[in-house]
Amino acid sequence: MNILNRHEYDRRMHRVLDHIDRHLDRQLSVAELAEVAHFSAFHFHRMFTAWMGETVADHVRRRRLETAASRLASQPGVTVLQAALAAGFGSAEAFTRAFKLHFGLAPTAWRQAQQESKIGQVHSKIGQAGMPAAGHDDASTNHGEYSMIEVSIVERNPVHVAYLRKTGPYGPELGRFWGEVVYPWMATNNLLGLPRYGICLDDPTVTAPEQCRYDAAVEVPPERLLSGNPMRTVVPGGQYAVHRFRGPVEQVAGAWLALTRDWLPASGLQLDARPFVEHYPPDAAYDPATGVFEAELCMPVTRL
Template structure:
């Protein structure tokens, strides 16, 4: 098998695994069973994943569990710590608290009681953004919408910010190669950039074609984007404004909204995307999957 074909297969296996982890984070993810499904040995499964994603698969699962839990502890104030641990795949509250403290240097209770704010501001200060303290974001009151399932073709890489522009340029080349003119541009935050250092963020750039086109031979993987209830925030501004809006949505709007967040990642649908077209601004709608309580 040619090296290019092998790399494509390995990339698809790794991305399918990442999608599985995100979609089944509340379950006991069994690597032996998944390796069997892909018809490869457990050893090669681990090797392929680390080669493609640059991280150990068990550490990746742990990181995703804790990150999703860190969001839910802020937004789902009527859920107990035990319930949130279970929603993120922890059957033992003791092991959850130990792992959480190792990652965030505070207990889940300390995080929930306000520790998240200082931690998030520290992450954002690293990328030269500013704290939201004292700013009025009432104008960002969202619409509650029901979204439909979308099939998205995507590129996933680690690194958010300056690397994002390179990913969108790759996606532009793919659009030109496949003569796709009518499409939606979507940025998906599988890692929340307000609580994860941007060099460690997995960021997904995705395209949803708006017309039927044969992409059976494309070299990009695809997945289904969430269908369901979302809070939809319209915005226009610079790159840092997107991050500030994400922080405000999770830290201010959601805890007081009467809704709760889910473990499904949030995403942005762009009308203007400076990463792609150098327009100088970003304009679009930011979607946060929610549930009625």
């Protein structure tokens, strides 16, 4: 397969994964997903399995369970039945069986274990675009500093971006990804100085490290031609809870944790299916000597 064909293949499959994540609350057929990808329904299942390393059904089930697990961990008021229905399961019983098979614990016991260990919903949803490596074994280390976190409810417009994706563990490798892959690509395409986004598509507390997807994105109009075969997408608009973070990399996980564990349950809002986003405006400061940086931590919310 030549480079151009490989890029088109990847682009179509990325579109399918995005479609799945946005429609986990309803049934998704192979025929529908094949149509999204513009591939033959007859061959799509085999192609998807070869590309993802798991069947369509296994992938959809895993994403439903991971999304439900994140909801249970971050929203104490959500019942097991509510989490099950929101994730596309027809009953709490079917959800509980699938959940226990995947995570090793029933949903209620798993939620209790998360609360006791203080892991929370976003142990390290961090990108650090163009910054030192991030990733923390104890996201609660700096939690007390953010007990009175300041949050604004912001209506954000959809944003067209070009992105490079990394699949694998979050943490230090993301800093290297920005520095060694993304920054040179941005420089080659004269993209330095434009708004950037770190988009974590999976929750590292529930998704296996090798399956975590991360997009390093730059805001560009869709018609702009770029070298390097980046993917294109739209960062969803809508309502976000935004915390304007300023501090060293060691504190960002504590800020994310405070947003989800402390602020969200008392807000009267809940998470929806859009991804968490770190927005780096063009004027966002970064001090390489101290590691202090600025970013907008954008958590997608909707009415409870």
